[in-house]
Amino acid sequence: MSKQIAPIPNNEFERALKLSEYDIDYSEIHGKLDDLTRLAAHVAGTPISLINLLDTTTQWTVSNVGLDLQQIPREETVCQYVILEEDSVEVEDMTSDERFKDKDYVTKDPHIRYYYGVPLETPDGHRIGALCVMDKGAHDLTPEKEAFLKIIANEVITRIEYEHKLKLMRHNVEELKEIQRKVSHDIRGPIGGIIGIAEILRDQAEDSKMDEFMQLLELINKGGRSVLDLADEILSNYKGESESKKLTQNQLSLELLQKKLKDLYQPQALNKSINYTVELESNHQDLSFSKHKILQILGNLISNSIKFTPENGSVEVDLSIKRPEIELVASVKDSGVGMTEAQINDILADEAESTQGTDHERGFGFGFKLARHLVETMKGTLQIESEKGKGTHITISIPLEL
Incomplete structure (x- = not known):
């Protein structure tokens, strides 16, 4: 049976760009929204409540009650359907829904049966994720409870907006x-x-x-x-x-960046038995620089490399700081399927079509485009070397704000 795959929102690039503008560090946001997640579970009367944000390849769970979940491939989620809708999405019986009945979270622990999700919509109309509540048994929400959950979802966006503005002020x-x-x-x-x-x-x-x-x-x-x-x-x-002074919330060092990239993307690599490494040069390890968009850029490139690298392959990330220009130089090298020269030209011209990964992951076609856009807005450069069947090597250079 072929996988049921949700269509891509018409404004997917703009939606993903909006999420990247919030510059969320998924390794640090946990705990900041937990009161709203607990409130949603209490209002709905469900044992599980999650706040999920969806980038081009991954659903990031930034707050959770009743289910220990950090991230999951976007194509495996229910929330990928929620961001298509202006209103809420309710699935009364996951076990009988063709889209979800064979998913591990339905057939295995936690055996989810009921789902209700409210889109997280930004003030300018981009749906970047969902507030969802789930139950292992049959469930029913009254109109009053549904209205309350929508109010909580609006508060989630307000908090995200507030954190972003506070970060800009800092x-x-x-x-x-x-x-x-x-x-x-x-x-x-x-x-x-x-x-x-x-x-x-x-x-x-x-x-x-x-x-x-x-x-x-x-x-x-x-x-x-x-x-x-x-x-x-x-x-x-x-x-x-x-x-x-120690590193502020808006700053990174090479060592801290290395740790974050390992923590955030090691689970994706382990899921495909990929040897994933993040190395850095010994010099300038203590130099601090602005975090601005760095995690979003490298995250998209790393996720793409993992997606197009077969089981037991490798993804190598190297980090260094180049002087005297003071630039962050990062390379992402994989042993994946690689690209022809024509495919490289297409992707650089934003004409590449969406393709599946090596484990049938959905290729949304926006991860590289978003990363390149962010690099260019930071006055950086991006270079691609690739050969069909032998892997891809991407190198970026970004002027740093110290």
Whole structure:
């Protein structure tokens, strides 16, 4: 029997781009929405409640009650159908629905029978995921409970919007601090020079008994020293913060990036018995840089490589920082099916068609397009080397915000 596959939303690229704009770190968001998940389960009277976000290949469970789930291939989910609809989706009996009756979560533990999902729709109309409740037995929701679940779903989006805006504010504050430091440094040099000249002229004026000139120079001296003291105070405060500062929520180091990429994508590799490694150069490991879009770019490239690499194959990720330009250089190399030169040209021209992975995973055709778009918006570069039957090697270079 062929797999039942949900059609792709007409606005799939825009939808995926919107999700990437939130710049969500799936390794850190857990716990921030748990109160809403518990509330949804309580309102619905179900043992299971999940908040799921769907990117181009993966459903990420960012909050869960009653079912320990972190991620699952998008083509295996019920929520892939929810993002197609403006209203909620209800499946009263999963065991008799042709789309789901053979899924592991129906035939095996947790033996899901009932499902109700509400789309998570952003203010500009993109459905990026679903709030869903599930039961192992028959269940029924009253109109009042359905209305309450929709209110909770709206609150989920409000929280995501809030977290995103808060992240932007933190980023802007860090930029302002850096500008403050640079301005203070730039002020200190010229003012110091002016004060030195003023002192020399004052000494000469004293010898010549030029009282008015001396008063003017004294004013220059005092004004310059007040600005210099302010610059020193700012620089001193900045230095104190720098010495005690750890990585902020918006920052990464190579070591932290390595850990996140291992934690997030190792489960996908294990599912296909793929040897997945993330290596980094020994130099500049402690250098901190902005997290902005880095996880979204590499995540899409890694998921694509895993999708098109056969069982017992390999996916190798290498990370380094290139100086003096201060660029993140990351390569994703796989032993997968590879591409012909014509296919490479098609994918670079955004003309490639959606294809299945090596384990019949659905190829949505948007992961690479999204990654390349994000790289270009960050003024980076992307290069592809591939040979049919021998794998693909993608290298990106992205200027870093330190």
